[in-house]
Amino acid sequence: MQQAHVTLDPAFRIAPVHRRTFGAFVEHLGRCVYTGIHEPGHATADEDGFRRDVLELTRELGVTTVRYPGGNFVSGYRWEDGIGPVGNRPRRLDLAWHSTEPNHVGLDEFMRWARRAGVEPMMAVNLGTRGIQEALDLLEYCNLESGTHWSDLRRANGAKEPHAIRMWCLGNEMDGPWQIGHKTAREYGRLAAETGRAMRMLDRDLELVACGSSGSSMPTFGAWEATVLEETYDVVDYVSCHAYYEEHDGDLASFLASAVDMDHFVESVVATADSVRARLGAKKRINVSFDEWNVWYMSRFQNAEPPADWPVAPPLLEDHYHLADAVTLGGLLISLLRHSDRVTAASLAQLVNVIAPIMTEPGGRAWRQTTFHPFALTAAHARGEVLRVEPVSPVHETARYGEVPLLDAVATRDAETGETVLFAVNRSTSEPLELTVDSRGLGAVAPTAAVTLSGPDVYARNTADDPDRVVPRPLTGLTADGGTLRAVLPAVSWNMIRLSGA
Numbered sequence: 001m002q003q004a005h006v007t008l009d010p011a012f013r014i015a016p017v018h019r020r021t022f023g024a025f026v027e028h029l030g031r032c033v034y035t036g037i038h039e040p041g042h043a044t045a046d047e048d049g050f051r052r053d054v055l056e057l058t059r060e061l062g063v064t065t066v067r068y069p070g071g072n073f074v075s076g077y078r079w080e081d082g083i084g085p086v087g088n089r090p091r092r093l094d095l096a097w098h099s100t101e102p103n104h105v106g107l108d109e110f111m112r113w114a115r116r117a118g119v120e121p122m123m124a125v126n127l128g129t130r131g132i133q134e135a136l137d138l139l140e141y142c143n144l145e146s147g148t149h150w151s152d153l154r155r156a157n158g159a160k161e162p163h164a165i166r167m168w169c170l171g172n173e174m175d176g177p178w179q180i181g182h183k184t185a186r187e188y189g190r191l192a193a194e195t196g197r198a199m200r201m202l203d204r205d206l207e208l209v210a211c212g213s214s215g216s217s218m219p220t221f222g223a224w225e226a227t228v229l230e231e232t233y234d235v236v237d238y239v240s241c242h243a244y245y246e247e248h249d250g251d252l253a254s255f256l257a258s259a260v261d262m263d264h265f266v267e268s269v270v271a272t273a274d275s276v277r278a279r280l281g282a283k284k285r286i287n288v289s290f291d292e293w294n295v296w297y298m299s300r301f302q303n304a305e306p307p308a309d310w311p312v313a314p315p316l317l318e319d320h321y322h323l324a325d326a327v328t329l330g331g332l333l334i335s336l337l338r339h340s341d342r343v344t345a346a347s348l349a350q351l352v353n354v355i356a357p358i359m360t361e362p363g364g365r366a367w368r369q370t371t372f373h374p375f376a377l378t379a380a381h382a383r384g385e386v387l388r389v390e391p392v393s394p395v396h397e398t399a400r401y402g403e404v405p406l407l408d409a410v411a412t413r414d415a416e417t418g419e420t421v422l423f424a425v426n427r428s429t430s431e432p433l434e435l436t437v438d439s440r441g442l443g444a445v446a447p448t449a450a451v452t453l454s455g456p457d458v459y460a461r462n463t464a465d466d467p468d469r470v471v472p473r474p475l476t477g478l479t480a481d482g483g484t485l486r487a488v489l490p491a492v493s494w495n496m497i498r499l500s501g502a
């Protein structure tokens with residue numbers, strides 16, 4: 001059996017675990033909002049029509065922030081359509097997803113949902129068809145106490161307290177030619193800078209995100225970030241990254257190594273941001289908001305026929321995830337944690353039905369996809385500080401990324417409880433991997449729980465009828481001897497080993 005080795009030492013600190021790493025995303029897209037989070041008449045619906053079963057799963061998932069209302073949707077959205085009496089709200093065409101938006105859910109409803117879900121909202125403004133004024137109106141509606149047109153309207157609409165939204169995305173994927181109002185980096189950078197500057201005049205206490213690239217394979221990747229940050233450096237706090245991964249043509253080995261691309265993506269953006277910093281002689285650092293990431297079989301969506309008419313909440317982007325998808329997603333979370341020194345916010349895209357960890361039937365059941373599990377367990381147990389683990393691992397060849405280590409791993413350590421948690425992926429498509437953990441640096445510790453997400457069929461999925469086919473199971477055969485732990489990680493597996501504190 002091939003062997004790999006990691007070292008756990010509290011001195012190898014990277015950065016704190018940021019709670020915002022465990023964000024998600026609710027877009028007016030497909031069935032994410034309608035029949036996803038919201039379905040009046042559903043057996044579990046609350047007084048506002050929110051599905052309690054989905055709220056419970058959202059809390060169980062451990063989501064901390066939720067980005068809203070898009071995505072591509074936001075670039076054609078008039079936020080005012082979604083406020084006031086529901087019966088008076090206009091129906092609009094949503095060009096991004098070729099759907100009809102009934103506006104039954106808007107800002108105030110979303111904020112009520114967010115409170116019930118216990119999540120922080122992250123709001124996106126439309127810089128596709130709109131600009132500075134509409135962003136200011138929205139901010140005034142959300143964050144001003146009272147005494148002005150928009151703040152008083154919010155109060156009249158039933159929200160007496162300001163929504164107090166801190167995190168704001170200045171547009172969405174403005175580098176993408178598919179985006180309504182797509183711009184060059186210079187055009188977007190100027191608009192984002194002026195919008196952000198004006199927003200800060202209204203409310204100084206904001207955290208602003210400039211759009212970075214929609215993927216590391218965009219032709220403008222790198223140059224886009226450099227130009228946008230030249231324009232916005234003093235105004236924004238974050239630059240965004242978006243990345244989606246899928247298994248291409250049965251190439252499982254490359255797919256399982258998707259975190260290699262995420263590592264490269266983050267490190268390139270950080271290097272670009274720091275070079276702009278040096279050129280401008282700036283003091284502050286720009287962090288990364290990885291505010292769209294996931295496994296998404298985008299090629300299936302791109303090859304599918306677009307809807308013929310303009311349906312309301314059609315089933316779109318409803319990927320049914322299998323075990324290998326979940327293992328890959330667990331690896332992507334390892335990459336995000338590993339970069340916690342600069343990735344201080346992230347959003348799994350999306351939350352319900354649309355490339356999501358939670359699925360629902362209209363009028364029926366809700367269940368956890370395979371990808372729910374590594375996310376929920378990492379969100380629940382990654383606490384305190386992120387530790388580098390210095391993996392020593394055999395490698396294998398992949399078509400997309402060349403030679404990659406079989407083992408990917410990171411650890412966290414909570415100084416308060418003394419618990420250390422190791423997250424590890426075996427990327428081998430066929431062989432188990434023997435893992436040796438040197439835990440001497442932690443003192444006397446003992447494993448308290450170890451789980452694995454693995455199984456004989458890497459393409460097994462959860463369904464409404466069989467919702468627990470793929471769930472984490474105990475990782476057996478773990479031995480601890482002095483300062484050395486040994487475990488065998490199954491092929492194609494995501495694993496979590498918890499060690500009690502000294």
Ligand code: AHR
Nearest residue numbers: 027071072073172173349
């Ligand atoms: O998450 C689905 C879509 O992916 C979003 O609307 C867009 O921002 C990205 O291209």
